[in-house]
Amino acid sequence: MRPDLQHLFRMEKLPHIWCPGCGHGIITRAIAEAINESGIDLDKTVIVSGIGCSSRAPGYMNFDTLHTLHGRALAFATGVKLANPELNVFVITGDGDATAIGGNHFIHAARRNIDLTVILFNNNIYGMTGGQYSPLTPTGKMAATSPYGNPENNFDVAALAIAAGASFVARGTAFHDKLLVNSIKEGIKNKGFSLIEALSMCPTSYGRRNKMGSAADMIKHLKDNAVNVVTAQKLPPEKLEGKFLIGTLHYKPYREFTEEYDKLIARVQKEGK
Amino acid sequence: MKKRKARLVQGNRACAEGALAAGVRFFAGYPITPSTEIAEIMSEELPKLGGKFIQMEDEIGGMTCILGAALTGKKVLTASSGPGISLKQEAIGYAALAEIPCVIVNVQRLGPSTGGPTSTAQGDIMQARWGTHGDHPIIALCPSSVYECFTLTVTAVNYAEKYRTPVYVLLDEIIGHMREKVEFPDISELEIIDRKRPDCPPVDYLPYKIDKTLIPAMADFGTGYKWHVTGLMHDETGFPTGKPEIIDAQLKRLMNKIEKYEDEILLWEDIETDDAEILIVAYGSTARSAVEAVENLRTEGIKVGLFRPITIWPFPEKALRSKLENVKHIIVPEMNYGQLSLEVERVCKDKAPVSGLYKVNSLPLSPNEVMAKVREVL
Ligand SMILES: Cc1ncc(C[n+]2csc(CCOP(=O)(O)OP(=O)(O)O)c2C)c(N)n1
Ligand code: SF4
Numbered sequence: 001m002r003p004d005l006q007h008l009f010r011m012e013k014l015p016h017i018w019c020p021g022c023g024h025g026i027i028t029r030a031i032a033e034a035i036n037e038s039g040i041d042l043d044k045t046v047i048v049s050g051i052g053c054s055s056r057a058p059g060y061m062n063f064d065t066l067h068t069l070h071g072r073a074l075a076f077a078t079g080v081k082l083a084n085p086e087l088n089v090f091v092i093t094g095d096g097d098a099t100a101i102g103g104n105h106f107i108h109a110a111r112r113n114i115d116l117t118v119i120l121f122n123n124n125i126y127g128m129t130g131g132q133y134s135p136l137t138p139t140g141k142m143a144a145t146s147p148y149g150n151p152e153n154n155f156d157v158a159a160l161a162i163a164a165g166a167s168f169v170a171r172g173t174a175f176h177d178k179l180l181v182n183s184i185k186e187g188i189k190n191k192g193f194s195l196i197e198a199l200s201m202c203p204t205s206y207g208r209r210n211k212m213g214s215a216a217d218m219i220k221h222l223k224d225n226a227v228n229v230v231t232a233q234k235l236p237p238e239k240l241e242g243k244f245l246i247g248t249l250h251y252k253p254y255r256e257f258t259e260e261y262d263k264l265i266a267r268v269q270k271e272g273k
Numbered sequence: 274m275k276k277r278k279a280r281l282v283q284g285n286r287a288c289a290e291g292a293l294a295a296g297v298r299f300f301a302g303y304p305i306t307p308s309t310e311i312a313e314i315m316s317e318e319l320p321k322l323g324g325k326f327i328q329m330e331d332e333i334g335g336m337t338c339i340l341g342a343a344l345t346g347k348k349v350l351t352a353s354s355g356p357g358i359s360l361k362q363e364a365i366g367y368a369a370l371a372e373i374p375c376v377i378v379n380v381q382r383l384g385p386s387t388g389g390p391t392s393t394a395q396g397d398i399m400q401a402r403w404g405t406h407g408d409h410p411i412i413a414l415c416p417s418s419v420y421e422c423f424t425l426t427v428t429a430v431n432y433a434e435k436y437r438t439p440v441y442v443l444l445d446e447i448i449g450h451m452r453e454k455v456e457f458p459d460i461s462e463l464e465i466i467d468r469k470r471p472d473c474p475p476v477d478y479l480p481y482k483i484d485k486t487l488i489p490a491m492a493d494f495g496t497g498y499k500w501h502v503t504g505l506m507h508d509e510t511g512f513p514t515g516k517p518e519i520i521d522a523q524l525k526r527l528m529n530k531i532e533k534y535e536d537e538i539l540l541w542e543d544i545e546t547d548d549a550e551i552l553i554v555a556y557g558s559t560a561r562s563a564v565e566a567v568e569n570l571r572t573e574g575i576k577v578g579l580f581r582p583i584t585i586w587p588f589p590e591k592a593l594r595s596k597l598e599n600v601k602h603i604i605v606p607e608m609n610y611g612q613l614s615l616e617v618e619r620v621c622k623d624k625a626p627v628s629g630l631y632k633v634n635s636l637p638l639s640p641n642e643v644m645a646k647v648r649e650v651l
Pocket of ligand 1: 051052053054055070093094095096097098121123125126127128129134
């Protein structure tokens, strides 16, 4: 652990519970680094999560932390933020947590453009329960509940967030460390709903079943198939086949819910007098 | 004593006004008949007081959103009915285990399922007690008048804060929608309780401390305490544990913290019980019919009385047993197929037989029906 980040962790709670080679630790560290660099008030920062391997991250982080129910992190976080807009509220969630059981809260939190910084640890699988498919498991992939290959279509969660009204959407990976930190920092700066899709890897429950090799092979897969959005603009479509974009995918500042509610209160109180 | 002017007020409005008087400043919910008026009134009144209202995407969102808000130090409320209350159950269990103060108004409607949205029922008595999985304490208050909708919602908020627990206010459609002429007490006359907050430095803070009060202090998020809240079994520090002896100690504290304070929690009313040979045990709107039945039967010289539990959970069993001296028969009228009757039977069966009078067809139980039942057992 880098000494300059140690105060952001509950050092006594480490080592963490994640499997060797799990991408979640790298992303957790990136969040800490982004918080550190952004200079926000640590006493006024709350980290909320759902249920899943990813959602165990806040337990290691030295803030007010709220480990909630499967799928409900965004609804709890909406309560925290609306009740006290002074707080910087982060949400750590998994692909299943955010887009399956929590899908409804996800689209509505984005629609409200409520000022939350959401880091979605996307390992394309339900890690914690042993590798069942999630809405972000690509079609055809093997999972504990798709032993013949996933017959369902998967979401593009970034596109979903943009369509639903998120004002900032970025994608990073456990390999592209610096870019991920920067994306989270941008998300913190954005006054509105910010989604950072962080591609993670789950060698235990996803990689093994899909013959993706070791954790190192999986991280290489992230490296080899990521294309920066800026670079992508200059590339012909055939070069982007089978690749995914990383970087800032969408940024459109827009009226934010808790600010609007405070304006509403001011208006009602003025008119009432 | 300062009193507001008498007004014609609906039960649901009385709940909303009681909540505001008790200091509730955050409401999240989802519209559902017959509870919707509470959300509508809160959406109008909260901003005037600088409070927040949010209509969530579903009732699970409503319940979990108020828990987030409660952790920032706000007093919080949600309201729902039937299907919506079923959806909230997982989060109510979370509130019980993580010990987050919150109040849930359930305006009971006919069930199961979509049932009868505008029909009255008392079918959620056992759901209030056991609706979420796992053993947990719960407090449920049951008003019988518009006035009580106000005062008991104040009590519910106070209990939630004092005992760090979810508290139900259980109305039925009749109580929620009826209008009565009332004068609510002025806020200055109410006892308002705020949760205990830590006075120790953050390093010493134990959010689930086991001490003799059994109710740990609760820090507001954003005040530097940096504590951890989880629905996993946890130790005094709030962090997950798998140690059986710690789980045991924490769960025992959780169960005992309500039992320990039962003397100050339990509420009931009794009418004409001193010499009663027949005792009616009734609550909510059914108790109103029972009162009328008792009055009418007394004019005929029939020795009948009423015991009305106001806290349905925990159940005022000692108080009920103290009324049984001359009682030869107990009647429990309910708009369900016998839910509180089970509890009454458990408490009283060695003293007197218990007969239920059950009606579940969308219509209220009338005084005449109660009187007929009394005559039947005479
Ligand atoms: C209501 C409910 N349903 C199911 C579960 C079981 N469950 C726990 S974690 C999980 C999936 C987690 O997957 P994901 O959100 O992708 O996170 P990961 O573990 O992969 O990081 C499931 C189904 C639960 N805890 N609660
Ligand atoms: S199961 Fe997968 S997601 Fe969970 S800790 Fe192990 S590698 Fe990480």
